[in-house]
Structures are given as C-alpha cells and as structure tokens.
Amino acid sequence: MSARALRLALALHxxxxxxxxxxxxxxTFTESxxxxxxxxxxxxxxxxxxxxxRLRVGLGSAGVAAQLTALVAPFAAVAAAGEALAHLIMxxxxxxxxxxxxxxxxxxxxxxxxxxxxxxxxxxxAVAATLGRWTPARVLAPIALLASCTTGLxxxxxxxNSRTLLMLLIEHGxxxxxxxxxxxxxxxxxxxxxxxxxxxxxxxxxxxxxxxQFGFFAGEPAFLREATQYLALTAxxxxxxxxxxxxxxxxxxxxxxxxxxxAGTPLALLVFLTVLEGFVxxxxxxxxxxAVLLPVAALGLAxxxxxxxxxxxxxxxx
Amino acid sequence: MxxxxxxxxxxxxxLQEPTLLLLTALADAPRHGYALIQEVSAIxxxxxxxxxxxxxxxxxxxxxxxLIEVVGEEVVDGRARKTYALSxxxxxxxxxxxxxxxxxxxxxxxxxxxxxxxxxxxxxxx
Numbered sequence: 001m002s003a004r005a006l007r008l009a010l011a012l013h014x015x016x017x018x019x020x021x022x023x024x025x026x027x028t029f030t031e032s033x034x035x036x037x038x039x040x041x042x043x044x045x046x047x048x049x050x051x052x053x054r055l056r057v058g059l060g061s062a063g064v065a066a067q068l069t070a071l072v073a074p075f076a077a078v079a080a081a082g083e084a085l086a087h088l089i090m091x092x093x094x095x096x097x098x099x100x101x102x103x104x105x106x107x108x109x110x111x112x113x114x115x116x117x118x119x120x121x122x123x124x125x126a127v128a129a130t131l132g133r134w135t136p137a138r139v140l141a142p143i144a145l146l147a148s149c150t151t152g153l154x155x156x157x158x159x160x161n162s163r164t165l166l167m168l169l170i171e172h173g174x175x176x177x178x179x180x181x182x183x184x185x186x187x188x189x190x191x192x193x194x195x196x197x198x199x200x201x202x203x204x205x206x207x208x209x210x211x212x213q214f215g216f217f218a219g220e221p222a223f224l225r226e227a228t229q230y231l232a233l234t235a236x237x238x239x240x241x242x243x244x245x246x247x248x249x250x251x252x253x254x255x256x257x258x259x260x261x262x263a264g265t266p267l268a269l270l271v272f273l274t275v276l277e278g279f280v281x282x283x284x285x286x287x288x289x290x291a292v293l294l295p296v297a298a299l300g301l302a303x304x305x306x307x308x309x310x311x312x313x314x315x316x317x318x
Numbered sequence: 319m320x321x322x323x324x325x326x327x328x329x330x331x332x333l334q335e336p337t338l339l340l341l342t343a344l345a346d347a348p349r350h351g352y353a354l355i356q357e358v359s360a361i362x363x364x365x366x367x368x369x370x371x372x373x374x375x376x377x378x379x380x381x382x383x384x385l386i387e388v389v390g391e392e393v394v395d396g397r398a399r400k401t402y403a404l405s406x407x408x409x410x411x412x413x414x415x416x417x418x419x420x421x422x423x424x425x426x427x428x429x430x431x432x433x434x435x436x437x438x439x440x441x442x443x444x
Contacts (some may be wrong), residue, residue, distance in 0.1 A: 028377035029370045044369050051371030061375040063381035130384035145319040188368075229412035231391065 002033070005045050012052030018157075047187075056185065063185040064250065070180045070189035071259035074200030074209075077129030077137050079263070080178035080207010084122035084148055098172040111150045118147025122175070129182070130201045132193035141179045145172065170273050174266035178204075181262070207267055232271040339366055340376055341385065341404060341412045348389050348403035351377070385411060402428065 006029060010022055029048060033041045053059075059066045091284035121144035129137035149172050248259045336358075343357035344347060354377075355368050368376075380386040385408035390401040404412065 024351060024399050025370060025374060027397040027399050028373070029357070031352040032355060044371075047369035047371035049371070051375050054375065055378075060378035154334060184378075186375045187372045188332055188336040188379070191336070307433055 002041055002045075006048075009045050009052060012049050012056060013264040014052075015056050016227040017055055021121070021216065029290050044275075054184075059184050059186070061188055066184065066186050067189060068255060068259050068262050069181050069184040070186060071196075071255060072200070072263045073185040073190055073264075074129055074197040075204040075263045076181040077141060077180035078126045078204030079177045080141060080145070080182070080204075081126030082124045082205060084119040084175065085142065088116070088119045114147050115150045118144045118150070119145075122148060125182075126201070126204075130193065130197060132197060133189065134187065134190045138183055141182050145175055145179045148175070164237045166273065170270060173273065177266040177269070193305070203263070207264070235264070235267050235271055239264045324407055333412050335362075336366065336368065336372070336376055337380070338412075338415060340368075340380065341375075341415075344386060344404045344408070345412060348401045350392075353358060354400050354402070380408070384408075 006026065010018055010025060013022070021069050025048065029044060036044070051060075054066065059069065061067075074277045113185075125137045125144055128134075128140065149168070157192075208301035239261060242257050242264060246258035246261045249256075337406060339358045339361055340354060342361055349357060351370075355373060357372075358366055358368050366440050377386070380404075381388070384405055386402050387405045388400045389403040391397055392401070
C-alpha cells in the first residue's frame, strides 16, 4: 500500500522536479518511515503529496505566492473564525426568521448540530493558529468550513440554482478563501507565535467583526443599509489602494501591502457579491461563472508568482 | 517595532524556527535529507520533526535564496542522494541570528537575576 501511495504522491510533483529530486525524495521518505506505524506513514505521505501539489500550483516555499500566504495565515485563521462567530450569533435570529437555516433545523436537526460543531471547530482553529499550533489549525479549519456549510450543502438538489450558488458564495465564500490561504501557507514558513502572529490575528478578528456586521443581513436583498454602505465603500477603497501599492512595492521586496491586499480580498469579494445580489437585477446569473473563474484566476496568479524568487532588499542575503 | 520588519520579505525577518533549525543542522558539516531530519529533531530535543515534504519545501527555498548549496551527490541503495551545505551568505545569516538570540537570552538572564535579588530591607539605611 505504501509503495503505491508513494508513487501517487510523487506523481503529484511536476515532471521536471520529479526527475531531478524523485529518487532523493523516495530515499528520504523510505528512511523516515522505516519501522513507523501506519498513521505516521500516512502523515508522511500526506505531507509529501502536499509538497507536490504546492509545486504543481505554484505554491512552493521558494515562491512569492507561498510567502505571502504564510504572512496572511494568522489573519486568515482568525478572520475565518470571525465569520463562523457571525453565524453563531445569527443563529437565534435565523431560527426565528424562518430562513433556510430554520428549515435545516426543522427538517434535519442533525445537520444543524453538525453546523454548530463546525462553527465551534472554526473558533478552535483560530485559537490554535494564534498559539502557533499550525497542524491542528490546518486540520480543523477545513473540517469547520465543510461542517458550517451544511445549511447550503443540504440543498444540493438546488445547487444549480444560481441564487443558491450566489448565497453560498456570500455566506461561505470569504471563510472558504481564508481557509484556503491558511492551507496554502507552507509549513516551514509558519513558526511559533510572535508579535506578527498576534498582529495578524488581531487584524483578522477586526475584519471578522466587519463580517459579523455584514453577516447579520446576509441573504436579504436589502442587505446594504446606509451604515454598511460606507463600510463597504471603505473596504473596497482600502483594498484598491493596497492593490495599487502592492505590485510596485512587491517588486522592490516589500511584502506588507501585498499580504494585506491578499488578506482583504475575501472581504472585497463579499462586498462585490452582495452588491450583485442586492442591486443588480439578474446579475446573480454571474455567480456560476464567478464560482469557476475565481479559483482559476487565483491558481493562475499563484502559478505565475510561484516560480519567482522573492526580491531582496537586504545586503545580508545575497 | 520597525516598519521594515513588518514589510520585509520572509527571508530577511527573524528566521522562522524550521529554517533556523535547518541552517543550524548544516553549520558544522554538510548533510543529506534524512540526516537533516535527524539533526533537526536532535537539536530541538525531539520537539520539531520535519516531514519529507516540509523538508524539501524548505530546502527548495533555501537553495533558491542561496543560503545553502548542493555540494555532492552519492548513490545509496540505487538511489541518488544530494548533500547540502551552508553557503557563505547562509553562514553569515545564521551567525547574525545566533548573535541576536544570544543578546536576547543575555537580557533575559540579567533581568531574571535582578528579580531574584532580595529587595533592600527598610530601616537599615545608615
């Protein structure tokens, strides 16, 4: 089983890389797993497969994209939990309002419980990330996302309905993107907790707080009220400013603005989708296109950036 | 904290622990992949266990940054295996990081010692 799984994990690496390093990866893997139990072998295989996938999509540790996701990871973990917290806070409201959430609780109480568990797991993932416990954070966060999506996923028969898809994107899109950022960060770039982790987590909590404000009315056409309109405009303006500043600064080796722009992308997307949902008649048909286009664009960008060695501003490292 | 520290690339900020451990493992002698896993585990008292994928992700990066280099290749059990060593800039960076950590440790010890010293008793002043 191990040999076949190893071949599969190696097959995930780009051909050129496999040709150059395949034998060595095999040797190191074999020595590392000698005498190990099945669970340890499985973890090694998972890690090796992850390395291959990272290289395949341009998220290898050496590239710019991976280094940006590593900077964003603490923020992403806490921001994703912020959205989960929004859903938890919304729970009594949603149950009273006879929403889809209410329907799930009446028709499938087990799914409702799974969703609550998912929200709690998201909070646990955020705590783990803040403490620098990256493995539990990266295991819990995607489970939490899947579990907290149960309301939307329970109506799978309705998935082709563009409104359902748009609502799924609005309600869980930002959380999903933040979880992907967390998973995309290479493990070797994630260290123990530091002032940077805490700063990122604090920013994530603040943005998660904004999401809470949005989340209270997510799904209603009259979502953008006057106060949140200003908030939405501010978020978009900040995101655009960061994006404009990010590219030239990134080329000179300054990562901060680019990382902040990446971290804020889910929020900007949420605002955009909500405008689409609330104001533009018929534009929700764009949702299926967006659901395909966004991941493809993100992968394309990661692939392009992934093979760039980060520029250096320092004379220490040459 | 300096703005530079917030904005600068990952390579130039305080080294992340796995990177620091890898560079330390290469400080005294060139090593191949599995030996690095063992050394990192030993240096960290078994706390950090690098997995194969994580190790090679880090090695790719350190090679790309010019902090380490491949200094040899041998065939063991029919499989080619490379040996890695610190480059000049890697050695410089590790030395700078070691000095930074030494200064922090010295400060910590100095302050702890000051806190342990008994406070002067009132009423004994002459």
